[in-house]
Amino acid sequence: MSTATAPAAVAQLLPGNRVLTGAAASEWSGGRAVEAVLFPTDTDEVRALVREANETGTDLLPAGNGSWLDAGGWTGVRGGVVVSTARLDTLFHYEPADLTLTAGAGLGWRKLAAVLEPNGQWLPWDAPGAAAGTLGGAVACGGSGPLSARYGAIRDNVLGLEVVTGDGRLLRIGGRVVKNVAGYDLVRLFTGSRGSLGVITRVSVRLFPRPEADMTMVFEGGVERGLEVARAVRTTSLPVAAAEMDIRGGGASGRETRVVVRVLGSREEAEEVCSRLAAEIGAAPAGTMRGGESDVFHRRRSVWEERSPVVVRLAALPDQVAVTMRWAREVARRTRGEIAADVLGGVVRVKGSPADDGTAELAAVLMRARRDVEAVGGTMTLSRAPQAVAATAGWAGGGGGALVQRIKSLFDPGSVLLSRCP
Amino acid sequence: MIPDTLTRSLAEICGPGGVIVDEDRLLVYESDALTAYRHRPGAVVLPRTTAEVQGAVTAIARHGLPIVPRGAGTGLSGGAVALDGAVVVGTARMNRILEIDAANRRAVLQPGVINAELSAAARPHGLYYAPDPSSQTACTIGGNVAENSGGPHCLKYGVTSRYVTGLTVVLPDGSVAKLGGRGREAPGYDLVGLFVGSEGCFGIATEIEVGLLPLPEGVRTLLGIFDRIEDAGRAVSDIVSAGLLPAAMEIIDGPTIRAVEDSVFAAGYPTDAEAALVIEFDGLEAGLDGETARAAEFCRRAGAREVRRARDEAERMALWKGRKKAFGAMGRIAPDLLVQDATVPRTTLPAILKGISEIGKRYDLVVANVFHAGDGNLHPNILFDRRDEDELERVERASKEIMQLCVDSGGTITGEHGVGLDKKHHMPLIYGAAELDAMWGVRRVFDPSGVMNPGKVLPEETAPGWPGHGEGRGAAEGEGAGVAEPAVAAMAPP
Ligand SMILES: Cc1cc2nc3c(=O)[nH]c(=O)nc-3n(C[C@H](O)[C@H](O)[C@H](O)COP(=O)(O)OP(=O)(O)OC[C@H]3O[C@@H](n4cnc5c(N)ncnc54)[C@H](O)[C@@H]3O)c2cc1C
Ligand SMILES: Cc1cc2nc3c(=O)[nH]c(=O)nc-3n(C[C@H](O)[C@H](O)[C@H](O)COP(=O)(O)OP(=O)(O)OC[C@H]3O[C@@H](n4cnc5c(N)ncnc54)[C@H](O)[C@@H]3O)c2cc1C
Numbered sequence A: 001m002s003t004a005t006a007p008a009a010v011a012q013l014l015p016g017n018r019v020l021t022g023a024a025a026s027e028w029s030g031g032r033a034v035e036a037v038l039f040p041t042d043t044d045e046v047r048a049l050v051r052e053a054n055e056t057g058t059d060l061l062p063a064g065n066g067s068w069l070d071a072g073g074w075t076g077v078r079g080g081v082v083v084s085t086a087r088l089d090t091l092f093h094y095e096p097a098d099l100t101l102t103a104g105a106g107l108g109w110r111k112l113a114a115v116l117e118p119n120g121q122w123l124p125w126d127a128p129g130a131a132a133g134t135l136g137g138a139v140a141c142g143g144s145g146p147l148s149a150r151y152g153a154i155r156d157n158v159l160g161l162e163v164v165t166g167d168g169r170l171l172r173i174g175g176r177v178v179k180n181v182a183g184y185d186l187v188r189l190f191t192g193s194r195g196s197l198g199v200i201t202r203v204s205v206r207l208f209p210r211p212e213a214d215m216t217m218v219f220e221g222g223v224e225r226g227l228e229v230a231r232a233v234r235t236t237s238l239p240v241a242a243a244e245m246d247i248r249g250g251g252a253s254g255r256e257t258r259v260v261v262r263v264l265g266s267r268e269e270a271e272e273v274c275s276r277l278a279a280e281i282g283a284a285p286a287g288t289m290r291g292g293e294s295d296v297f298h299r300r301r302s303v304w305e306e307r308s309p310v311v312v313r314l315a316a317l318p319d320q321v322a323v324t325m326r327w328a329r330e331v332a333r334r335t336r337g338e339i340a341a342d343v344l345g346g347v348v349r350v351k352g353s354p355a356d357d358g359t360a361e362l363a364a365v366l367m368r369a370r371r372d373v374e375a376v377g378g379t380m381t382l383s384r385a386p387q388a389v390a391a392t393a394g395w396a397g398g399g400g401g402a403l404v405q406r407i408k409s410l411f412d413p414g415s416v417l418l419s420r421c422p
Numbered sequence B: 001m002i003p004d005t006l007t008r009s010l011a012e013i014c015g016p017g018g019v020i021v022d023e024d025r026l027l028v029y030e031s032d033a034l035t036a037y038r039h040r041p042g043a044v045v046l047p048r049t050t051a052e053v054q055g056a057v058t059a060i061a062r063h064g065l066p067i068v069p070r071g072a073g074t075g076l077s078g079g080a081v082a083l084d085g086a087v088v089v090g091t092a093r094m095n096r097i098l099e100i101d102a103a104n105r106r107a108v109l110q111p112g113v114i115n116a117e118l119s120a121a122a123r124p125h126g127l128y129y130a131p132d133p134s135s136q137t138a139c140t141i142g143g144n145v146a147e148n149s150g151g152p153h154c155l156k157y158g159v160t161s162r163y164v165t166g167l168t169v170v171l172p173d174g175s176v177a178k179l180g181g182r183g184r185e186a187p188g189y190d191l192v193g194l195f196v197g198s199e200g201c202f203g204i205a206t207e208i209e210v211g212l213l214p215l216p217e218g219v220r221t222l223l224g225i226f227d228r229i230e231d232a233g234r235a236v237s238d239i240v241s242a243g244l245l246p247a248a249m250e251i252i253d254g255p256t257i258r259a260v261e262d263s264v265f266a267a268g269y270p271t272d273a274e275a276a277l278v279i280e281f282d283g284l285e286a287g288l289d290g291e292t293a294r295a296a297e298f299c300r301r302a303g304a305r306e307v308r309r310a311r312d313e314a315e316r317m318a319l320w321k322g323r324k325k326a327f328g329a330m331g332r333i334a335p336d337l338l339v340q341d342a343t344v345p346r347t348t349l350p351a352i353l354k355g356i357s358e359i360g361k362r363y364d365l366v367v368a369n370v371f372h373a374g375d376g377n378l379h380p381n382i383l384f385d386r387r388d389e390d391e392l393e394r395v396e397r398a399s400k401e402i403m404q405l406c407v408d409s410g411g412t413i414t415g416e417h418g419v420g421l422d423k424k425h426h427m428p429l430i431y432g433a434a435e436l437d438a439m440w441g442v443r444r445v446f447d448p449s450g451v452m453n454p455g456k457v458l459p460e461e462t463a464p465g466w467p468g469h470g471e472g473r474g475a476a477e478g479e480g481a482g483v484a485e486p487a488v489a490a491m492a493p494p
Helices: A006-011 A022-028 A043-056 A109-119 A135-141 A186-190 A223-235 A267-281 A292-301 A318-335 A359-375 A387-393 A402-411 B004-014 B023-029 B050-062 B115-125 B141-147 B191-195 B229-241 B254-261 B288-301 B313-324 B326-333 B346-362 B389-408 B424-429 B433-446 B474-482
Strands: A019-021 A036-038 A060-063 A081-084 A091-095 A100-104 A158-165 A170-174 A198-206 A213-221 A242-247 A257-265 A287-290 A310-315 A338-342 A347-352 A379-384 B043-045 B067-070 B087-090 B097-101 B106-109 B164-170 B176-180 B204-211 B218-226 B248-253 B275-283 B306-309 B336-339 B366-372 B380-384
Touching (some): A019 A022, A022 A081, A043 A060, A043 A081, A043 A158, A043 A198, A060 A198, A100 A109, A100 A135, A109 A135, A135 A198, A170 A186, A170 A198, A170 B433, A186 B191, A186 B433, A213 A292, A223 A257, A242 A318, A257 A267, A310 A318, A310 A359, A318 A338, A318 A347, A359 A387, A379 A387, A402 B433, B004 B050, B023 B043, B050 B204, B067 B204, B141 B204, B164 B191, B176 B191, B218 B229, B218 B288, B218 B313, B229 B248, B229 B275, B229 B288, B229 B346, B248 B254, B248 B313, B254 B275, B254 B313, B254 B366, B275 B288, B275 B313, B288 B306, B313 B326, B326 B336, B326 B366, B326 B380, B346 B366, B346 B389, B380 B389, B389 B424
Parallel strands (some): A036 A081, A060 A081, B067 B087
Antiparallel strands (some): A019 A036, A091 A100, A100 A198, A158 A170, A158 A198, A242 A257, A242 A338, A310 A347, A338 A347, B097 B106, B106 B204, B164 B176, B218 B275, B218 B306, B248 B366, B336 B380, B366 B380
């Protein structure tokens, strides 16, 4: 839709030192061929850019740090002017005693953690990749990680948003109080909309006190033993904060599986949970991490996928783990990959690299995996995959219904935002 | 009254006992628990299944009548009131729990299931449903979904929207939409989250999937008695800042204490106190005593004259009694009661409480506070007699000032009761034209012709081109023409 000069018309609204073009732009976008990357510094600038894009018919792609712009096939593979909110990183409001914070969407994860830590607080969002990006990017992706069993998913902890819609309207929705039912919940609609409805410019979130104790038990064994331990953890009534099962290698050596159980609470409570859980499982853990060691371990895990060329996500109810795990192992086998499964949430992730000659085969396996997982009411999505594989297997199953289409055209009537409905 | 042809087709669709047109029986459906708003519906239809809801919605819409979903009618914002002879679609006969899936800690149920009955049914599996509105023995899960209800224990566990994972919805055009379901991983826009809190304006929820939690092993309950309500507010703020996360923190103020102690619900709270603070911790037995002791210490430091601790379940019930029976007790000392529902940032509680009490004094009114303090969710209740016109006017002015005070502190106009009829004209206090316009737009996505619960949530004068402005049809039109808005919304003793 865009003409050759249209991106330039949008780009010229910002001073040259806040515009990337050519190779620099593509490099910033993780190799994606984009026409420019723009760095507005306030909401008014974002609004001006979006309005100009509507006037000139320029494709826009909202972004944070551009850490995962190629994911999920939401945005096509090329083109577009990237509007990065990375420079909208002001901390507007932080009242520790209220456990709430309001900041620009571009506030980076590390900076945020550094602000919260001295007050003994945190934002327990461990959605895949969140720690590599921005606050707004995490909200836009609206994911959930293993800790959401304890703290809720990202969508449960966003209190308010400021957004510039696809047609350039400025909306301030929700607020900064923890309970708010005034009007329809547009905050939940924009959370997880992945840049398809507007550019998120400001975010208010609910924070949590960091528990006194952070403990992680690691149980090791073969795959069968791992599944047994995972089952015990899934069905215990003890307050477990998160639990994951990792499988490395092909699964034949007998020691390739570990179940990682995280326990948070007062020191007394956490110690008690650990010892009682070990008794329920009927084995002592191979090791237990405490405090900072446990925290760092999980922080590293939250960017587990890194730059793996294949990242697959299979999700179903937790007791359908036999189905999701069977296919995860099959995919891992064909990609020399690894598996990380969220035991409480039922999400199984695989990362790997496709064999050079095996893309057709991999695509076929993925399609069969999707069919079986969907048969038990689950979903299979490709977070990242070579184009040839994704083109055959499809990024995600199903498609948006009529409601989804109508919502998209309500906020982005000119289809200026490149992102499709997730 | 509705046309005979519609009565006949509804009776055909919903079977015996499925349609109410008798004027006397319709009386019951005149209002919800906010009894100031009374409007007799044209009819009430009581379907049993999703298919019957579809049939009823289609038939009603064909006759051009508006539709109002209704659960138990315990709402406190006039949400289930039928304006302009609308037809009420009640969920009273949709009260089956369809599945308790203990392995995945979830349940699937019809919308008319009573909140407390779900927890009772989950109990044998060692599970329960966390959101616990104080009305939980009467209100329905469908109503909870529509209002995004909270409750005392939502401080630790979060409100309804956190627990709803899937919905089957009959849309105003009679079609069925399945949103989310089978866990919390559904891809795409969060339409479940968008529907929760839509106050019956987007469609009728006919099947609801929710998450359940394991029952906590132990509970500890404290009662702090304070001479100044600000001190109780400070204790709440200090406890949270210290990193403690109680399951519940509820404040009952002096006027409420005296109302309770004067009534049959007397709970043994000292009548000269200005605030009682109920604090509850739950979880594993280990660690509970330590947390409780720390919270007690914060109460003392904030100025509590006395801190009581429940030693057994009977004592625990006694400590809670004053909180739970507060509404009932207040209903006995004044004919009318105005319930507000603002939420403010927790740290502003001491100042806001002081401000509210000053407003009450200035207007010579009794303002009784009983509320979810941990969440900053206030319920200032103004006691009055609507037959006293001068008092009525003072109540109206005071309630506006209180709401403005809360909004100015960074708060919102409703934390859990919803906007409904009652607060729609206050929406512009917190949202501008752009936001209201966006909300109208989303409402139209679900309900293009404006038949679902019209006249609620959004002030009609903010609706660009909404049917009823101009050539339109249905309720919006009649509504502009003359729903008498009571000066003040009064609630009968529940
Ligand atoms: C479909 C998908 C799957 C993913 N899966 C994984 C995974 O398996 N493992 C992993 O490590 N990471 C994954 N991520 C990445 C990760 O969750 C996010 O990238 C990270 O949380 C945010 O990074 P960022 O701020 O750099 O945003 P970017 O990478 O720049 O953007 C990510 C997405 O969010 C949108 N977006 C970002 N900022 C805004 C904004 N301010 N307003 C509106 N939209 C915005 C973008 O349009 C884009 O769709 C995934 C991302 C997506 C989109
Ligand atoms: C004494 C008392 C204490 C209360 N305490 C609390 C509290 O602690 N926390 C709290 O949040 N609320 C509280 N409430 C308010 C009220 O109980 C809740 O709002 C409750 O969720 C309403 O449920 P209901 O079944 O009575 O719904 P109704 O009053 O019948 O309806 C409420 C709204 O929901 C819509 N609706 C009902 N069913 C459906 C459906 N199936 N699909 C779509 N829309 C539907 C209606 O159209 C209406 O707009 C209290 C009320 C009383 C009287």
